[in-house]
Amino acid sequence: MTDQILTDVDLDDPPTDPPAGCEDPFLWELARRKFELHRRTGAGDCVTCPRWRRCGGSLLARDGLATAMGLKVRESPYWQAFAQIMRSDRERGQPALGPHC
């Protein structure tokens, strides 16, 4: 079951919209935004992190996308806590993140 989801969704090239089988579309959006921030250039460099530093953002984003798909991975606790904070901000009427964040 779990393996089936992973073969259907490419976490290294995730779709913008939550794919079928996504258990947490809101978390997918958060992780997808992070993925976008740490996209690779043609040369393989992260567009956000300085070149001398290893990019941790894309790995973190990948774990977030996997968590949204219902998988338990290394950074799942981080993402679940983060999504909970963002959800409560949204419920208080604050915009979660600007469209350009």
Ligand SMILES: [Zn+2]
């Ligand atoms: Zn990065």
